Amino acid sequence: MAAQDDGYNLDSATLEVLRARLDRKNLDKLLALRNEALHRFVAESLERCDPASVFVCTDAPEDVAYIREGAIARGEETPLKIPGHTIHYDGPSDQGRDKAATKYLVPRGVVFSNRLNHTAKDEGLVETHEIMTGIMRGKEAIIRFFCLGPTDSVFSISCVQITDSFYVAHSEDLLYRRGYEQFQRLGGSPDFFRFLHSAGELEHSVSKNVDKRAIRIDLEENTVYSANTQYAGNTVGLKKLALRLAINKASREGWLAEHMLLMGVHTAQGRVTYFSGAFPSACGKTSTAMLPGETIVGDDLAYLRQFDGLCRAVNVESGIFGIIADVNAKGDPLIWELLTSPGEVIFSNVLVNDSVPYWLGDGREPPRSGVNFGGKWSRDMKDAEGKPVPHAHKNARYTISMSDLANRDPETDTPEGVPLGGIIYGGRDSDTCVPVEEAFNWAHGVITKGASIESESTAATLGQQGVRTFNLMSNMDFLSMPLGRYIQKHLDFGARLHKVPLIFSVNYFLKDHRGEYLSGMLDKKVWIHWAERRIHGEVDTIRTPTGLIPQYEDLRPLFRECLDAEFTREQYVSLFSVRCAKLLEKTDRIEEVYHGAVDVPDLLFVMLREQRARLEALRAAKGDVVSPFDL
Ligand code: SPV
Ligand code: MN
Secondary structure (H helix, E strand, O other): OEEOOOOOEEOHHHHHHHHHHOOHHHHHHHHOOOOHHHHHHHHHHHHHHOOOEEEEOOOOHHHHHHHHHHHHHOOOOEEOOOOOEEEEOOOOOOOOEOOOOEEEEEOOOOOOOOOOOEEEHHHHHHHHHHHHOOOOOOOEEEEEEEEEOOOOOOOOEEEEEEEOOHHHHHHHHHHOEEOHHHHHHOOOOOOOEEEEEEOOOEEOOEEOOHHHOEEEEEOOOOEEEEEOOOOHHHHOHHHHHHHHHHHHHHHHHOOEEEOEEEEEEEOOOOOEEEEEEEOOOOOOHHHHHOOOOOEEEEOOOEEEEEEOOEEEEEEOOOEEEEEOOOOOOOOOHHHHHHHOOOOOEEEEOOEEEOOEEEOOOOOOOOOOEEEEOOEEEEOOOEOOOOOEOOOOOOOOEEEEEHHHOOOEOOOOOOOOOEEEEEEEEEOOOOOOOOOEEEOOOHHHHHHHOHHHOEEEOOOOEOOOOOOEEEOHHHOHHHOOOOHHHHHHHHHHHHHOOOOOOEEEEEOOOOEOOOOOEOOOOOOHHHHHHHHHHHHOOOOOEEEEOOEEEEOHHHHHHHHHHHHOOOOOHHHHHHHHOEEHHHHHHHHHHHHHHHOOOOOOOHHHHHHHHHHHHHHHHHHHHHOOEEOHHHO
16 A cells, blocks of 8 residues: 555555556546545556546536537537537437447346346456557546536435546536535545446547447446447436446435436416426427426436435436427427527537538428538438438437526425426327326336336437337336336335325327327426326326326316417317227237246236226227227
């Protein structure tokens, strides 16, 4: 051990590496954190990746400015016309989360779900180390510290990110709470998350060696490695990579780490009720959190804990990495305002012409030509099948800090979080589930709502689109334990609460026989206000085989109040009819998913069997599709 003047002991080999790799100023910033586990991780990473220089970023504004400017100086971002706006491009094969390249490193002998992509840890680590060896040569490595959840809170998780991408480090600054100070509070504890990322060799500013793309998760070491990719879902460690570590940590500690929005729903009388909501990517999560008249706490990730028998939740993040397609002045006025005013915004993978960004569904005529993630684009371009090439990618995004939002909830940074009144589970479903339905109770909600989500696939992950995909709690892509065990954790969590949040399913995507949507963009406001009234016991319900649905006479005034719109009995019937045949097919599919999976609670099979029996009875009595007036 090498004793230093201030009494902090660090082994001399580690100290030597750090001294050789960092200049005095950066070394001081790093050593001031007095954390042996951190210093070892940094030293090992730098030795392996071999960057030309290292920058340690504290919470100081001048350090953060260095990163922001570095992204532009290195061509990872280019300024746009509006001050503060920049554009970043990911490569053509780097436009979404890469599920195939993402694997858990599982020690031999450990039982892991075969639905989750994994590989043997010893071999996987060797491969990862090989890929990482020398990967930062000639580049500058950035070391940044963040806090997941509010700082100085029981929810806080400290994180260190090492990356050679100024774009990644800049995005993280908009998306997460700075955590250098929080790291000091750790008092040397090794209980923090570690992320090592390299975009690898770049060609025209995008990752070149895509065949060597690897995202590897080591749950034992709370460490994630990510190489040869730039897309934020694969690289911003704090986002989906941290979620995988957090799900594992939460399950050991008795709380929940969820892919959920968090919002305050406000009544005209001034009452505020908090909801969380889990939706697969691109299914209306951000636009629910950003509903006009309500307040946003977060749009993507939430931690839930119990305090004195009540459920409280926080936003893990402090910014939004949102899908930009279909954001326009009419449907998302608040986001539109932000994306068209001065302030810090990173656009990714949109079309740029004359320093102005354009995206799909922005309500504007696209220019004749420009540059997008594929390079030069022009209106007359056709793909291999002769179809016009769209001007931007469907999964193009914007990155903003929530501090700029006028509708940001005042409790967003409260260390004890907000009390949760309701949880909504949604998916993209054109023909099966009603727009809103309450579960009979917590366990019924966990099993038949959260654990039964299906969604027609979208552009947020690489692969075919429009395929109905099972997505447990919309967390399927991020699960770090067998499905059954994760469900049991939810059941246990509710069992410890004196007052459980009510659970609802929602579906914004029902279509008629012509393929037209049956509900309007903002109807979600009515569904959530109905749920709010249920939480306060102010409206009654109609019982169906799958849950409790609204009565027509309660929805009609809500449409008037929330949207100043008429809601006819015909609309009600088309939206809220019980589609027995479709629901039976869904019940079969869900049961099939869990068949043979490890550790699935018996209760799940019992509840699905009971649901099937109720649906069959209704179908036998009243037919395949039953009007809510006939229930
Ligand atoms: C999602 O796809 O759910 C996102 C964006 O929130 S990503 O970072 O890609 O996960
Ligand atoms: Mn998400």
